[in-house]
Amino acid sequence: MSAAGEACDIEYSFAEEQDFQQVLNICSPGDYNGLDYIAATFHRWLQEPGRLIFIARMNKRVVALESTLLVDGGQTVVFQGFRVAPDMRGCGIAGALKRHVTAYIRRHYPEVRVVRLSRGDQPSPQVLAKYRLIAKEAILSLCCEATDLGPFIAELQSKLSCQADSCQSAPVTLNQHQAETLILTDHVISNLLPGKTIIIDWEPLKPVEANLEVLRRRGLMVIADREFEPTVISLCTPPYKVPYRHDALRININIFGHSLASVCAMFLAQLEALLPSLQGYLIFNTYVDPAVWPGLHQFCQNNANMLFFKDYWEELILETDV
Numbered sequence: 001m002s003a004a005g006e007a008c009d010i011e012y013s014f015a016e017e018q019d020f021q022q023v024l025n026i027c028s029p030g031d032y033n034g035l036d037y038i039a040a041t042f043h044r045w046l047q048e049p050g051r052l053i054f055i056a057r058m059n060k061r062v063v064a065l066e067s068t069l070l071v072d073g074g075q076t077v078v079f080q081g082f083r084v085a086p087d088m089r090g091c092g093i094a095g096a097l098k099r100h101v102t103a104y105i106r107r108h109y110p111e112v113r114v115v116r117l118s119r120g121d122q123p124s125p126q127v128l129a130k131y132r133l134i135a136k137e138a139i140l141s142l143c144c145e146a147t148d149l150g151p152f153i154a155e156l157q158s159k160l161s162c163q164a165d166s167c168q169s170a171p172v173t174l175n176q177h178q179a180e181t182l183i184l185t186d187h188v189i190s191n192l193l194p195g196k197t198i199i200i201d202w203e204p205l206k207p208v209e210a211n212l213e214v215l216r217r218r219g220l221m222v223i224a225d226r227e228f229e230p231t232v233i234s235l236c237t238p239p240y241k242v243p244y245r246h247d248a249l250r251i252n253i254n255i256f257g258h259s260l261a262s263v264c265a266m267f268l269a270q271l272e273a274l275l276p277s278l279q280g281y282l283i284f285n286t287y288v289d290p291a292v293w294p295g296l297h298q299f300c301q302n303n304a305n306m307l308f309f310k311d312y313w314e315e316l317i318l319e320t321d322v
């Protein structure tokens with residue numbers, strides 16, 4: 001390969017169904033600590049409106065992938081799924097693919113002004129300087145056998161009932177209409193959403209009508225502490241399979257709110273809603289305001305075999321102009 005993965009060595013195309021195995025081949029078991037989502041999302045992404053999946057090939061072998069999702073009514077693309085084959089990392093292929101994708105977007109979607117992406121790898125100050133930081137969430141990662149979830153929930157219920165300010169209203173599971181109405185209110189946008197951004201499992205969307213269709217596709221469980229002017233609102237993805245273990249399921253719970261007691265209650269409410277349907281090995285990523293992370297971590301100390309999968313880590317939402 002020539003220096004910096006020049007385009008003469010790399011062929012670009014859009015992914016197709018038959019590329020699935022080759023796409024899996026560029027994922028390493030260590031990527032995302034075994035919680036890689038690409039196998040779970042690839043087929044759905046191929047069908048998704050507004051989604052493009054770019055792949056890079058060298059000598060007919062798939063060596064890299066990047067995906068874009070058109071959001072915010074066509075003004076923004078979200079970059080997702082960036083990956084390079086483990087043996088080809090650090091050779092410039094990532095940069096070459098990024099330039100190809102950006103050039104394609106500029107040429108075919110001239111109305112797109114902004115690229116948005118999320119990163120969980122603590123980029124250096126030099127990398128961060130290339131972006132605007134839109135929001136930051138702290139992640140609490142927990143794991144357990146499904147059989148241990150019930151006892152863990154029972155422990156949390158008893159802790160919550162002992163807390164002085166737990167005389168809150170019972171959590172409300174919102175239907176689609178209620179959730180969509182609530183998430184676009186000034187109250188939720190200004191007071192609860194980090195950087196005025198809806199974040200679902202690393203997917204950052206502006207709270208605008210045009211993005212509701214994307215939210216609908218995600219099949220979320222939406223729970224708030226009340227239907228009007230809530231202090232907390234939470235979005236949970238359906239569980240999906242990840243390579244960590246043959247029966248491992250990853251579950252993502254984004255909780256928007258700044259009161260620790262409300263966040264704890266919301267976390268518990270989402271677990272209670274999930275409990276009847278879960279089997280196998282469970283890994284929960286719960287994304288919260290960094291200020292409440294230590295308290296939620298403390299709340300989750302337990303004797304029920306729920307383990308901390310990872311220590312404190314963060315998701316950064318970044319933007320740059322196209």
Ligand SMILES: CC(C)(COP(=O)(O)OP(=O)(O)OC[C@H]1O[C@@H](n2cnc3c(N)ncnc32)[C@H](O)[C@@H]1OP(=O)(O)O)[C@@H](O)C(=O)NCCC(=O)NCCS
Nearest residue numbers: 031081082083084088089090091092093094095119121127
């Ligand atoms: C992230 C990954 C694609 C980078 O590939 P690489 O060949 O090692 O890339 P380099 O370190 O040479 O960086 C090249 C470019 O990619 C960018 N990049 C590196 N890590 C990135 C990340 N996690 N997210 C987005 N961009 C990233 C770099 O900033 C750089 O862009 P720049 O030149 O505009 O600054 C590769 O390490 C990989 O496949 N990792 C596993 C999957 C993963 O963690 N993906 C992350 C985001 S979904």
